[in-house]
Amino acid sequence: MGNAHTAVAANLQGISFKNGRRICSNVKFEVAAGEFVVLRAPNGWGKSVLLRVLAGWGEEIHGVRVDGEFVFGGDRYHLPLDAETYAKQAKRRIATLFHRLDEESFGVTFGEELEQIQLRYQKGCGHFPEPCQELLDRLAGIGWDTPMDGVAKGLRQVLAVIDTFADVMHCEVVVLDEPTSYLADELFEELLRLLAWAREVNPSCAILVASHDQRFATVGARILRPTAISEHYASRLIVNTNLARFALESARVPNPVGFIVSGSPIAQGRRLAMHYQAALPAGRSAMVTGPNGSGKSTLLLMIAGFFQVRGCCQITTADGAPVRRSRVLRSNLGVVFQEPHEYEFRSTVEDMLRAGPWLPSTEQAEWDEFIRSLLSSYQILPEQQPRTLSSGQLRIVWLASQLGWCSTWLLDEVTASLDNDSISLAESLLSIHVGRGGSVVAVDAHSRANEIKRVRTVLGGNDRCDVIKLGIKEDCDG
Numbered sequence: 001m002g003n004a005h006t007a008v009a010a011n012l013q014g015i016s017f018k019n020g021r022r023i024c025s026n027v028k029f030e031v032a033a034g035e036f037v038v039l040r041a042p043n044g045w046g047k048s049v050l051l052r053v054l055a056g057w058g059e060e061i062h063g064v065r066v067d068g069e070f071v072f073g074g075d076r077y078h079l080p081l082d083a084e085t086y087a088k089q090a091k092r093r094i095a096t097l098f099h100r101l102d103e104e105s106f107g108v109t110f111g112e113e114l115e116q117i118q119l120r121y122q123k124g125c126g127h128f129p130e131p132c133q134e135l136l137d138r139l140a141g142i143g144w145d146t147p148m149d150g151v152a153k154g155l156r157q158v159l160a161v162i163d164t165f166a167d168v169m170h171c172e173v174v175v176l177d178e179p180t181s182y183l184a185d186e187l188f189e190e191l192l193r194l195l196a197w198a199r200e201v202n203p204s205c206a207i208l209v210a211s212h213d214q215r216f217a218t219v220g221a222r223i224l225r226p227t228a229i230s231e232h233y234a235s236r237l238i239v240n241t242n243l244a245r246f247a248l249e250s251a252r253v254p255n256p257v258g259f260i261v262s263g264s265p266i267a268q269g270r271r272l273a274m275h276y277q278a279a280l281p282a283g284r285s286a287m288v289t290g291p292n293g294s295g296k297s298t299l300l301l302m303i304a305g306f307f308q309v310r311g312c313c314q315i316t317t318a319d320g321a322p323v324r325r326s327r328v329l330r331s332n333l334g335v336v337f338q339e340p341h342e343y344e345f346r347s348t349v350e351d352m353l354r355a356g357p358w359l360p361s362t363e364q365a366e367w368d369e370f371i372r373s374l375l376s377s378y379q380i381l382p383e384q385q386p387r388t389l390s391s392g393q394l395r396i397v398w399l400a401s402q403l404g405w406c407s408t409w410l411l412d413e414v415t416a417s418l419d420n421d422s423i424s425l426a427e428s429l430l431s432i433h434v435g436r437g438g439s440v441v442a443v444d445a446h447s448r449a450n451e452i453k454r455v456r457t458v459l460g461g462n463d464r465c466d467v468i469k470l471g472i473k474e475d476c477d478g
């Protein structure tokens with residue numbers, strides 16, 4: 001395994017966590033210099049952990065132990081023996097974009113962050129490349145003096161992608177974990193142009209992407225499917241069957257609510273640039289679309305009460321009467337945040353699922369069976385801390401945990417990191433929820449017409465689901 005034309009190769013017996021849990025058993029792969037490879041494996045398989053370990057961050061971030069070896073070109077490292085030397089080498093030789101956005105830029109403004117990145121490009125290759133500029137030109141609502149932690153996640157993701165390629169001249173591998181998460185659909189072409197630019201200026205640099213995004217299959221990347229995918233994943237079908245088997249429709253969700261918004265959010269005492277005009281009667285659902293930075297997540301957070309508002313942001317009952325938010329928040333509004341790990345404070349998965357839906361007693365056994373098969377097929381331990389779940393696992397567990405509790409689900413990019421089976425499971429949960437009289441307000445940056453149509457069908461069709469289109473132009477709602 002590995003020769004001078006190998007950018008990176010792995011031969012792993014496994015990766016173990018401190019609690020003894022082992023993932024990525026018998027994983028072998030090789031990426032040649034200059035190759036463009038997409039790693040595809042189910043939610044929770046271990047892509048993110050593997051990429052961090054590969055990039056030399058395993059010890060610091062996960063406290064994991066790796067058994068096996070990595071090869072860079074001709075250099076061979078046996079782990080855990082050479083772990084320290086390896087980590088130093090890997091950090092120098094691999095440029096990375098990890099899926100969860102890091103908080104390193106705390107306190108720095110968007111403009112300052114961009115300036116730093118441009119300087120690095122100047123030093124690295126002498127100019128700020130056109131594809132990077134084109135990505136920036138596509139963004140809506142950039143506030144140059146907005147502190148990075150207040151910048152829309154999609155804009156931060158674009159900046160993080162650009163940042164990753166600043167050192168491309170000097171590295172052997174670029175590793176990207178779900179780079180298209182949160183990116184509006186139209187930015188995919190620009191991302192590809194940036195990848196093409198990188199391969200042009202450094203033809204021996206390999207690009208390794210972990211992604212569920214099907215579009216990568218059509219653009220000439222080699223799809224790498226690890227052979228060691230456990231048989232557990234075959235049982236995902238059973239999870240869906242178990243869910244479909246019990247008739248949750250027999251219980252209705254309590255107190256559906258709607259909302260009326262006509263105003264601007266206020267963050268840290270300052271009025272933000274967006275102005276919203278949107279209303280949704282109780283029991284109806286909506287899909288919120290618009291370019292990166294147009295304020296999709298902010299709208300959800302306003303409805304959930306995370307922003308002060310100049311104007312009106314009113315929660316309404318089924319007959320349109322206003323209700324106090326403090327009364328509805330606890331039982332009516334459930335939120336999946338764009339980065340759910342930032343907001344999940346419960347100590348175990350079991351705690352998340354403990355509530356369960358309001359069920360006729362005859363259905364309790366079916367529900368328990370569904371949860372059991374859900375956890376086992378995703379290889380989730382009930383005692384596991386929610387923040388250690390993979391991106392896809394956390395979203396699925398959250399949806400299951402909310403069935404029957406909150407009448408209105410506010411979902412921010414809920415399918416952003418789901419594999420196909422998980423998307424179909426999420427859609428089953430959504431459809432049961434709306435079948436019980438619940439409603440969903442879903443934000444999705446990947447808003448291709450056919451996807452909007454599909455999700456709209458899940459949410460009850462045009463009769464029960466609106467599309468709220470945000471934008472920066474005067475003719476849009478936002």
Ligand SMILES: Nc1ncnc2c1ncn2[C@@H]1O[C@H](COP(=O)(O)OP(=O)(O)OP(=O)(O)O)[C@@H](O)[C@H]1O
Nearest residue numbers: 017043044045046047048049388389390391392393
């Ligand atoms: N500290 C930990 N203890 C136990 N298990 C853990 C810990 N951290 C992560 N895991 C588990 O390791 C597995 C791999 O997680 P990882 O985030 O790498 O998955 P992934 O393939 O990237 O999934 P996704 O497609 O959802 O992003 C998951 O099953 C996760 O629950």
Ligand SMILES: [Mg+2]
Nearest residue numbers: 047048099391
């Ligand atoms: Mg991941």
